[in-house]
Every structure is written in structure tokens, then in C-alpha cells.
Amino acid sequence: MKTIVGLEIHVQLSTATKLFCGCSTDYRDDEPNTHCCPVCLALPGALPRLNKRAVEYGLRVAKALDMKVLEESEFARKNYFYPDLPKAYQITQYDKPLAVEGTVEIEDDEGHEKIVRITRVHLEEDPGRLVHVAGGSKYSLVDYNRSGIPLLEIVTEPDMRSPQEARRFLNKLRTVLEYLGVFDGEREGGLRVDANISLEGSERVEVKNISSYKGVEKALTFEVTRQKNLLRRGQRVTRETRHFMEGRGITTSSRSKEEEHDYRYFPEPDLRPLRVADWVAAIDLPELPTARKNRFMTQYGISLNHARTLTGDPKLADFYEAVAHVDPVLAATWVADTLLGELNYRDMGIAAVPVERIAELLALLRSETITDTAGVQVLREMLDTCAAGKPCEPPAMIVEREGLARATGDEFTQVVEKVIAANPHAVEDYRAGKKGALNFLVGQVMKETRGRADPRELGKIVSEYIDTGGV
Amino acid sequence: MAGTLEFSPDDRYNAFITTCRQAPFSDGALAGTAVAVKDNISTKGIQTTCASKILEGYVPPYDAYVVELLRQAGAAIVGKTNMDEFGMGTTTETSAFGPTQNPADPSRVPGGSSGGSAAAVAAGLVPMALGTDTGGSIRCPAAFCGIVGLKPTYGRVSRYGLIAYANSLEQIGPMAQTVEDVSKLMSVIARYDPRDSTMIDRPYDHRPSAEIKGLRVGIPEEYFGEGVDPRVAESVRDAVGILEGLGAETVPVSIPGMRHALAAYYVICTSEASSNLARFDGVRYGPAVDTRKSWHEAYQDLRQELFGAEVRRRIMLGTFALSAGYAGKYYAKAQIARRNIREDFERAFCDADVIAGPTMPTTAFRLGERSDPISMYLSDILTAPANLAGIPAISVPCSTVDGLPVGLQIMGRQFEDERVVDAAFAYEQEVRA
Amino acid sequence: MITESDIEHIAELADIGISKDEVPEFTTQFNAILDYFEVLDTVEGESAPDAGIVNVFRDDEPRPCLSQEKTLENAGSTENGFIKAPRVM
């Protein structure tokens, strides 16, 4: 049974001011109702004024998604009552959006490239924020700091065939938006999704207001199971709007009269139409993820997987390019695999990592001054210092202080002799052809040298030692 | 010469909702001049109600741009004038603060919706006042009270701070005893304001001139036909005769789209109003909503209680005209009709420099006389077309019928407010001489 | 022809309360007005794009906001800097 998914994505654009007034958008951690003016509070008599940068950002996205920008575009009022919507209408775009008909390339579930068609993008304003008071109180509290934040709504065709594809699409879209510099991925609630999902031949269900892009896959997976179960039991899927309960990972019927909405759209009489199609030619797009990924593979000779990971976040890609000069392939492995893993473990961003120190670490690895194992130890120590907000020591100093330089010469021979002497049974086993015995012996040497020896090299030396009767 | 103006008027006609006993003023073109402001124009620190209970006690934290300009010009803002609730009326009877009486005959309405401003000027309480005109709300009370009122070209005066009734139609405009004072007030308020995106930067810097030799005055048959009191039509024709005497020539013109004008006007203004007035929910301002009730119930109860019947009727009409299944029949058709009328005027202005006719089809009604909505709406037939077309229109007193004032309306091309002022000035100078 | 239940539905859409005994009068008036609006059926012409000025913008430069005190000043009821509103069930 085919799964059919289409998405509506609301992205907060990273302008300095709101869409229709000069209030600053940087309200994180600020007191409620401190980023407000007559316009975004909907005081009587206030008039909207369109933020030019929001339009430019919208056009940048339109160009990046290869869309057709409409000759004439227009704002409209979407009329509905809700306590977070101060004017009781949202200024949005209706039948004349900014741009239509675009594409985003993603991988399908078999790993093949596929196209997700973009229906339209349009600009609109965010409502305020409702805070529900805990306990039995009958009222809610409103904070209008968010009221009027510019949103770009991006609507796709129902081209995705699984929750995983939807996640990949959102990852890709998010990356493109970050590359374009129009979206701050770290802003909480900066990207919100409504998802339409149906099983082929069944009614469509809309899951509203999924506030994290990771939640989309969860919500859709839940819906696929729920809808399949209904059909298996011989019941029908009802066409409805459902809400995603992030905490419980389930969707619930909203039971409201939302289906009956009659938004009474009409052109916003306080704003003038847009004629901006001819601006598009002058927009200089940055190198976008797909192009950068391909360049990484040819220029640096790295694998598709590494290139994809590294270009998945513009800041990470920049970081990689700043250290690639040491050794592009070594750098790709260390940044994409080791460093990223350690950052995720610490919930740290790449921005906190000093480029120079990582380049120095890579140089130590490249010159085989330290082993990979010791490299990881040094990296961890460096990241822990960064995370604590302290200046990061040069890796060479850590190596020196901790005595992590690769073991060589006499020290090395002594340890091997000592381990072989101490483990006669293992030596016997090895001679009897048991492969595991060698690993055991190497492990013992590693332990003695605290990772300062390279295990592959060590294997060779230990086996030679025994084979040539060094004991 | 900055100072404070003491203002304690004998407001026997109920022209004011709020008066400022101590009105500060400063230097400038209007230094020390008492100016009354219609109560749908935001005044920082002074209650602004739109004559509605739903805004009772609302004190704006900001000034409308025109008010800022008045203060800069040195004017003393002495009070906020009565009006039809949210501008929705032709008589000032729908005010939640009681009707205003017509100083020319206190048993009659002053017209509306800027009836308080007109009455305050006509009674001599202030030399000039600001009104607003959505479908005739400056010109109608000017005509009924026997004063001068100008509805400027759409986009010439900032609407920032004007509490919206029908955004695409309305303008703030000057009202005074004389054309000269109207012109003077216009030159203070017609200044570009980037906060109103529908404005065009065409400041008004003009002193009226009575020289109208060769002016082509268009006479539209539709303005003298059915529904127009023949005595009113007659006195306006006489007034046109005086313009001819001053060297103007008359040409017949036609506005065939007039037959759709009133319906188009009411569909558009109620549609926009239904959206504009949705924000009045007792949350951010106005008497508080009962937050113990469920949300729809709380809003519905508040809005039923605090909006008057005419406001509720128009909100519902507009809601209906925009609703699914009806928007094509009403809202979309009204927009086409509006464009047709605009084009009719453009055509007429090829043959004529200005167009003249009566401001109102009748003289002032008796208080309480027009109780059913339709007969009330019909009285806007001669004023609403100028709002649909966005053109300037002035009403200047021309004579009386049964002792009641009659207004001569002169309309002009877009951004030719100066020309309609000159034509009105020429007429006024001639009849007052 | 608009019925009384249409009137109740419109009132609901507009969040305008309407009492039972008002409905008949509103319905009669509505129908009279809509009769008058019928003339719009005879309007001829196509809708065309709005002529006139386009592309009116503001630069993306922050301007001072109202103080929290001013923002809350006209609100009927507030709590910890928030404005109280009826709850959505």
C-alpha cells in the first residue's frame, strides 16, 4: 500500500525586524511583550509596512529551489479568530504567492535520487505565543513578542513515499535554507511543519503543527501504523486534522470545527502589490549543498558519505575546508566521523571548536606522531576544555604532558617481550593457529602503552616476534 | 508663542465625546488654533473610542500622523468629536454616546459620520476640525450643517492612526467654516508618511485662488436624477450657474457605473469592516473580555454587548459578502464595478476639469427619521462614487431649502485637490461677497 | 434568500453574538439589503490587476518597541507581563 506524503513547512526567516514593523526579532530569553509596537499588537489605526529583506530572502529561496517568481504577487488577509492572532486575521499570501513550481532533490528509500516538487512559497506573519497556565485556570496568557515574525511557507506536492523520505526532504530543505543564510537552524520553533498523509486510495489526514523536524518522521510513522491498522480492521480512515503530541509520539484527533473554516481571504488593502520577478536575475546564490557535495568529492577525493555528511551543515563544511589542507581524506574521516560523534555526545556545536587546534591534531596524526587511539584521547581532552569555556591547549602540549607520543624503539620492544613472557598460553594458542590469541596479545601491549602503539603495526611485530622465535 | 488653550465649550449639540480643558499648543502655521479631531483618529494620551463602547477607556500610546502634524503646526487639540460608531452611519445617531444635533436645526441630524466635527465647526466651538470620509462622512455633515469639508484624493493624507473602517476607501480630511481654512488645514495634514504604504508623496502646498475662467465643469445627469430632491437639484444648478458667471463652462458628462456604485460601495466597505473590526475582542484594549468563559463564547458575548446594532449588521454583511460561495457574487463583482466607475470618471475628466453636483440628495433628516438601513444607505449615493474612484471631492454650502443648508459637491481628478479647492473658493467668494 | 439559520451561521463566523429575538429582524433586513445588491449581477467586465504603485518597502532596521508597561497599559487583565485571554479548549 503506497504511502503518500506532502508537507507545508513554516520557516522563520532570520531578518533583524518583523515582517510588518520595526520590532526586533531577537526576543529569545526576553520578558514577554517587550518586542511589541502598535503594528504587531494590532492596536487600532496601526498599518503594516513590508520588510524588504523578507521579500529578498523569499526570492533567494525561490531561486535556490528553481521556482517561477510571479510577475505580480500580493498579500491577503486570512480571517479567523484565535487568541494568539491579534488582528483576528493573518496577513499572508493567497492566490498570488511569491513563487510557484520548484524542485528539491533527495534520496529515496533505495538510495536513488528523486525529485520532490515544490508547489509554492509565500510570505506570512507568525501569530503571538499562547502560554497555558498549569492547573485548573480557565484562561491562557499571551506573549506578542513572536507576533509578526516573518515566516516563509513552503508547500510541497504529495511526492514523498515514506516518513523517512519526509525526514530526508526536511533535512535537505533545512540545509539549503541554512546555506542561503535565511534561516537560523538553532532557533527553537524556527521550523514548523504540517504534514498531509494518506495511504493510496484512502482519505487524507493532516497532522498539524509539528514543531521539530525530527518529530515529522515520528508523527508520520505513527500515522502510517494507525491508518494501516484501521484498514486492516476493515474501518475507514476519516479525513480530519490531527495534532501531534511531541512528548508521547502520537497524533490525536483535534475534534475542533477546523474543517469548517471559512477564511474569507481578500487582498490586504493596506499593502501594495509586489512586482519583483525581475529581481531574481541579480540574486547571487551561494554554492548549494548538492554542488558543494560534488565538489568535495572531486576536489578532495573523499567518499560520497563523507561529502554528504560534511556538506549537511554549512558551518561543518566550512570547518572541513579550513582543515582539509593537512590531508583531505584524513581530515574527512576525523571531522565527519570522530569529531562529529564527539560533538553530538557533548551536545556541542561546531562553532565552539577551534579550527587551528584540529588542524594541528590532524598534522600529528598525519606525521604518525600519535596513533588514532591517542588522537581520540587528545581530541576528547580538547573538547572537554572547550566545553568548559577554557582556552584550548595545542594538541602537541597534551601529547607531551600525557606522554601520548607513539611508542618506539626500546620501550616498544620491552613491552612486547614482557607481554609475550607473561602470556605463554596465548603464545601456544597462537602457534596452534588460533587467530584470537594474537588479538589478545596485541590488546595487552596496547593496554601497557596506553594506546601509543598502532594496533595494525603491533600485530605484525608481535607475530613476527613469535614466528622468528624472538622469545 | 507656545502656551495652553483653555477650552470649555457650551457643547449643547453633543458634538464632543472628549474635551481637553487645557490644550497645549506651540508655534507654527496653526499656532494656538483650536482644532477638534474626530474620535476615530488616534491621539496619544487622549481617549479614542470611535464612538463605541468597545473602545471605551482606550487611550492610544501613539499619535496618528495627522495629529503629530497638527501638534507640529502648533494647533491646540481641544477634543475628540462624536461620530457614528466606527463611522458606520450618515447621521451620527449610531454613536454609543448619543446623537449629535444639527446646529442649523437641533431637531435634525448633523449628517455623518463626522457629525460631531461638523457641528463643532458650525456652532463656532472650533474654527476647524478633522473628519474622515469613507463614503461621504466628511461631505455629508458639511452639507447638512452648512460648512466646508474636503475628502482628499486617496493616498494624499496618511491613514496611520486612523482606526480603520474601510481601508481602501477612507481618507482623513479638513472641515471648516471657509474654503480658505479647509485649504489651510489640508496643507498641514497632507504630508508624506512612509508608514502608510498606500500614500503617494504629493504634499499639498496651496493657497486657494478664485480664478476659474475657462474651467470646464462636468454635469453628470446621474447626480440630478431619481432620488434627488428637486429643490436640492435646483439650488445646485443655480450654484453651477454662478460658476458659469465666473467664466467656467459646463459640459454634460455621464457616470453610467453609478447604478452599481452604492451596492459596490456597501459590499466593499462592509467586507473590509468585517475584517478590521474583528480585532476588538477585549484582550489588548477596551473593556475586558471575560476570561472565565470559553473563547468563542467570551468573544461573542463581548461583541454582542459592546457593538451597536448597525456595526453588528455591517460586520455580518461583510462576513457574508466574503464567505465561501458568495465572495464571487458580491466581493469580486463589487471590485469590477469599482473599476468601471473609476474608468467612468477618467473618461468624464477628459471632457471636464471638475465635476459638480449636489453633495446629498436631500437636506438634513429629522432625528430618528431614517430607521431602516436601506433608506439610510441610499443617502450615500452621491458621495460614495468619489471614494470608489479615489478622487478628491469638496462640499461647499450653496443655499438653503426650507432653511436647511444644501451642499455643492465638486469632484476633481486624482491629486487635483487644489483644483476642487479653487473652484469651491471661487464660488464661496462670489456668494459671500 | 437568507434564512434565519444562515444568519446564525454568519454571526458565528463573525464571532458576533446574536440573541434569538434579534434573528428575525436581522434576517429581514439582510434580505432587503441583499435584494438591493442583486444589481451587481449586471456588472460587466473582467477583474484586472490593480493598477498603481507597487513595491512599497521598509528597510530591515530595528526601531524602538513600546515598553512592556505601555504594551500592557490598555489590556483588561495581565499576569507576569503576559496578557490574559480566554482559553482555547
Ligand SMILES: [Zn+2]
Ligand atoms: Zn512591532
